[in-house]
Amino acid sequence: MLQSHSTHYFIGLMSGTSLDGVDGVLARFGAPSEPPAIQILAHASCAMPTALRAELLALNSRHGSDELHRAALAGNALSQLYAQVVEQLLTSSDMTPRQIAAIGAHGQTVRHQPGLHDGCGYTLQLLNPSLLAERAGITVVADLRSRDVAAGGQGAPLVPAFHQQVFAPPSGVGLVLNIGGIANVSVLPPPGSAEQVTGWDCGPGNALMDAWCQRHTGQPYDANGAWAASGQVLPALLAQLLREPYLRQPPPKSTGRDLFHMDWLEQQLQGFADAAPVDVQATLTAFTAQACADSMRHHISRAQELLVCGGGALNGHLMAQLQQRLPQIRVTSTDSRGLPPLQVEAAAFAWLARQCLLGQAGNLPAVTGAAGPRILGAIYPV
Numbered sequence: 001m002l003q004s005h006s007t008h009y010f011i012g013l014m015s016g017t018s019l020d021g022v023d024g025v026l027a028r029f030g031a032p033s034e035p036p037a038i039q040i041l042a043h044a045s046c047a048m049p050t051a052l053r054a055e056l057l058a059l060n061s062r063h064g065s066d067e068l069h070r071a072a073l074a075g076n077a078l079s080q081l082y083a084q085v086v087e088q089l090l091t092s093s094d095m096t097p098r099q100i101a102a103i104g105a106h107g108q109t110v111r112h113q114p115g116l117h118d119g120c121g122y123t124l125q126l127l128n129p130s131l132l133a134e135r136a137g138i139t140v141v142a143d144l145r146s147r148d149v150a151a152g153g154q155g156a157p158l159v160p161a162f163h164q165q166v167f168a169p170p171s172g173v174g175l176v177l178n179i180g181g182i183a184n185v186s187v188l189p190p191p192g193s194a195e196q197v198t199g200w201d202c203g204p205g206n207a208l209m210d211a212w213c214q215r216h217t218g219q220p221y222d223a224n225g226a227w228a229a230s231g232q233v234l235p236a237l238l239a240q241l242l243r244e245p246y247l248r249q250p251p252p253k254s255t256g257r258d259l260f261h262m263d264w265l266e267q268q269l270q271g272f273a274d275a276a277p278v279d280v281q282a283t284l285t286a287f288t289a290q291a292c293a294d295s296m297r298h299h300i301s302r303a304q305e306l307l308v309c310g311g312g313a314l315n316g317h318l319m320a321q322l323q324q325r326l327p328q329i330r331v332t333s334t335d336s337r338g339l340p341p342l343q344v345e346a347a348a349f350a351w352l353a354r355q356c357l358l359g360q361a362g363n364l365p366a367v368t369g370a371a372g373p374r375i376l377g378a379i380y381p382v
């Protein structure tokens with residue numbers, strides 16, 4: 001266990017639903033009572049190798065046989081990629097494994113079914129934490145979502161508690177939108193208020209835009225949204241996409257590639273066979289922006305700004321689409337609060353590992369719907 005009065009260094013590793021790669025940070029945390037809460041000492045990333053990406057996508061979409069064996073091998077390959085990111089972080093910060101209290105490692109979600117069978121579902125992130133501990137020589141905290149699901153929660157989003165630590169609003173309600181493969185929002189109460197932090201998955205983030213872009217341009221994503229910006233939004237298609245029932249479900253709720261995948265998009269496009277690919281891309285970008293804006297509509301009047309993180313914050317066209325739909329508030333990246341958008345989720349997993357070693361809850365029942373606060377994660381000591 002950690003001593004709660006001293007400074008600690010943690011690594012957070014995240015590979016999200018975009019399957020673009022692994023982002024890692026090495027973070028310094030002060031004693032729980034000390035501000036500032038977190039300082040990022042290094043950031044590193046590794047792109048997802050093409051073959052591993054294809055295999056993770058196949059496992060996610062139930063393609064192929066012998067899934068148990070293939071999942072184990074994919075978990076091993078991912079752990080080696082995680083270990084490479086750890087090595088980069090240690091090198092660039094000139095630190096040794098012994099100085100790091102633990103790694104918070106997310107793993108790769110290949111199934112997310114929290115509400116199956118009478119609320120007793122599961123969420124599955126592939127990883128071999130033992131192999132990562134062995135390669136890195138650092139304690140690993142992994143499987144950070146299952147305990148919340150076991151307590152009846154969604155197991156997601158887990159980041160709102162961390163967002164509250166680092167982005168608590170100076171006045172009014174704080175809104176933090178993470179646009180990864182899926183988009184999730186955190187609603188942070190005004191200072192001094194007795195309201196609880198809330199948050200949920202809004203719907204698709206980059207996942208559909210990426211898939212369409214890959215198919216029609218051969219590029220893994222639409223850099224800065226330039227391709228979408230050169231097309232026209234198709235109002236009938238946008239209206240059809242916005243009819244997806246998930247978008248109207250009340251929170252707590254979470255989603256993933258289990259719902260928003262290429263087959264889903266192809267079904268939606270059935271009546272739009274003549275649509276130009278560039279116009280579909282423009283419409284998918286508008287759809288992401290509209291679904292996110294709609295999801296926050298009850299909170300906009302009390303907020304001054306929307307902080308955006310995740311790779312979507314680097315898509316200038318998407319950011320402009322969001323700003324257009326939310327004229328009452330300023331839409332800006334988390335860079336404006338000192339934390340670059342690609343570091344936020346990884347930093348959250350460093351924080352979650354710390355919570356685990358401190359024996360403190362990582363989930364927020366008001367967000368996930370779990371029966372109560374729970375210490376998240378399984379510890380693989382060195």
Ligand SMILES: Nc1ncnc2c1ncn2[C@@H]1O[C@H](COP(=O)(O)OP(=O)(O)OP(=O)(O)O)[C@@H](O)[C@H]1O
Binds near residue numbers: 018019023180181
């Ligand atoms: N310059 C850019 N222009 C447009 N989009 C970008 C750019 N850089 C990154 N992206 C988008 O961001 C995605 C990666 O974002 P991110 O790593 O936050 O998502 P993720 O891995 O799904 O994470 P998580 O599930 O934790 O939210 C890419 O797949 C791409 O769609």
Ligand SMILES: [Mg+2]
Binds near residue numbers: 018019021023
């Ligand atoms: Mg990513």
